[in-house]
Amino acid sequence: MTDTQPAPRSRPGGAPPAELAVLTPDSWTEPFWIAAAEHRLVVPRCTNCGTFRMPPSPFCYVCQAQGIDWVEQTGDGRVYSYTVIHHAVVPLMRDALPYVVVVVELPDAGGVRLVSNLVDCEPSSVEVGMPVRLVWDDVADDVAVPRFTAAR
């Protein structure tokens, strides 16, 4: 008898449970998640004025144009803000405590910010301005979530 079960996924430490990563993309966010599944972090840039905008939205906040290009990022960033969560607001999060919610500034995309988690990192070591780098959290066969870890 052969074992047909897939190997358990190796997930970063401090990442929320995979069950919480349920996507409901729309036409403006779907390209982001398709690229993420391919381990590419992309940010929409206005085709009219070049402004990066995150999260993806129907209209550029500078010129109101709708056209966008999806620009791939290096994954380098800096902690703009963060919070360490010590209380599980849903029971599913108990085993992930404490975890770090981080707002990462992406300098290669005009400084747009992405809300994510800091993983594989001691929560007490997080600082504003700390350099971070992208890591992919494969939560399902076709779903990868961008997380960040200390760039040391």
Ligand SMILES: [Zn+2]
């Ligand atoms: Zn624009």
